[in-house]
Amino acid sequence: MHGSADSSEYVLDTLDRQLLNRLQDGFPICERPYLAVANEFSISEDELIARIQNLLAANYLTRFGPMYHAERMGGGLSLAAMSIPPEQFEQVNHIVNSLPEIAHNYERDHTLNMWFVIATEEKEDVDAVVRKIQALTGHPVYNMPKIEEYYVGLRFAV
Amino acid sequence: MTILTQQQQESLKAAIQDGLPLTARPYATLASGLGVPEDAVILQLEQWLQDGYIKRLGLVVRHHAVGYRANAMVVWNVPDDQVDALGEEMRQHPAITLCYRRPRRLPDWPYNLFCMIHGKDRTLVHQQIEALIQQLGLQNIQHAVLFSNRQFKQTGGRYARVG
Numbered sequence: 001m002h003g004s005a006d007s008s009e010y011v012l013d014t015l016d017r018q019l020l021n022r023l024q025d026g027f028p029i030c031e032r033p034y035l036a037v038a039n040e041f042s043i044s045e046d047e048l049i050a051r052i053q054n055l056l057a058a059n060y061l062t063r064f065g066p067m068y069h070a071e072r073m074g075g076g077l078s079l080a081a082m083s084i085p086p087e088q089f090e091q092v093n094h095i096v097n098s099l100p101e102i103a104h105n106y107e108r109d110h111t112l113n114m115w116f117v118i119a120t121e122e123k124e125d126v127d128a129v130v131r132k133i134q135a136l137t138g139h140p141v142y143n144m145p146k147i148e149e150y151y152v153g154l155r156f157a158v
Numbered sequence: 159m160t161i162l163t164q165q166q167q168e169s170l171k172a173a174i175q176d177g178l179p180l181t182a183r184p185y186a187t188l189a190s191g192l193g194v195p196e197d198a199v200i201l202q203l204e205q206w207l208q209d210g211y212i213k214r215l216g217l218v219v220r221h222h223a224v225g226y227r228a229n230a231m232v233v234w235n236v237p238d239d240q241v242d243a244l245g246e247e248m249r250q251h252p253a254i255t256l257c258y259r260r261p262r263r264l265p266d267w268p269y270n271l272f273c274m275i276h277g278k279d280r281t282l283v284h285q286q287i288e289a290l291i292q293q294l295g296l297q298n299i300q301h302a303v304l305f306s307n308r309q310f311k312q313t314g315g316r317y318a319r320v321g
Contacts, residue, residue, distance in 0.1 A: 027215040049180050060223045065177040067213040106306040148259040150245035158224045
């Protein structure tokens with residue numbers, strides 16, 4: 001799943017970019033939140049909704065909704081890595097990504113070359129996912145849950 | 159004022175985790191699905207934001223699609239008694255998009271401070287890392303830069319306990 005697969009079909013215009021920046025800072029909680037944001041840009045509520053639909057359809061967004069604090073929601077979250085020989089990479093990657101608890105997965109240039117985020121509904125389930133991956137792949141998983149969070153801005157100027 | 163039951167709260171979490179309704183009154187749409195008044199949904203969401211269960215509402219950009227293709231995880235082997243102070247300094251730095259302390263996995267993995275720099279090209283990201291080292295005086299701190307070569311999956315976490 002390459003993130004940019006569909007986005008090349010739909011080219012962002014200036015207003016799209018402004019909306020992407022604005023909506024990374026939050027969305028109002030009121031009776032007509034789309035209207036409130038639309039008014040900031042002097043566009044109609046319908047146009048704002050249509051633009052968000054287009055951005056979702058063109059795969060520019062991972063979601064339009066809540067960014068949860070996983071641990072406070074009772075969920076489990078961890079970063080884990082594996083060292084996989086190149087000739088086995090595709091196969092192991094396929095196994096790992098088939099698990100619904102895997103939220104992100106990247107190949108990185110290091111001996112530990114497969115890095116993924118495990119997100120579970122229950123905090124205790126992370127260890128079970130780690131054991132399952134080890135059993136399914138025969139390779140050790142280096143589980144590195146966060147100890148402290150210093151910054152989670154994750155905002156991208158578009 | 160209606161307060162949602164635990165079960166209604168779980169139903170609301172499930173209803174929004176794939177996204178807010180794209181209707182003129184999205185909270186009323188959610189409320190009618192739950193069979194509760196609109197203001198009960200609004201109050202619940204405000205409460206979750208206030209309590210930090212939800213960090214924010216809004217959109218999450220697929221960063222690769224908007225041109226951030228040089229995605230570096232920069233990891234540091236920081237003495238344990240200095241890691242909190244350095245983490246606090248890193249949070250102030252504009253180039254850094256995420257920063258966490260994580261456990262070392264010795265002997266293979268000596269790094270305990272992880273930060274992400276998302277940039278548009280690798281040369282610029284290397285310059286940002288060099289500037290970070292100079293500005294924060296990290297010349298004697300062992301570090302590694304792990305660019306991502308391929309991204310296989312990017313979905314949001316799912317936390318609703320339903321079914």
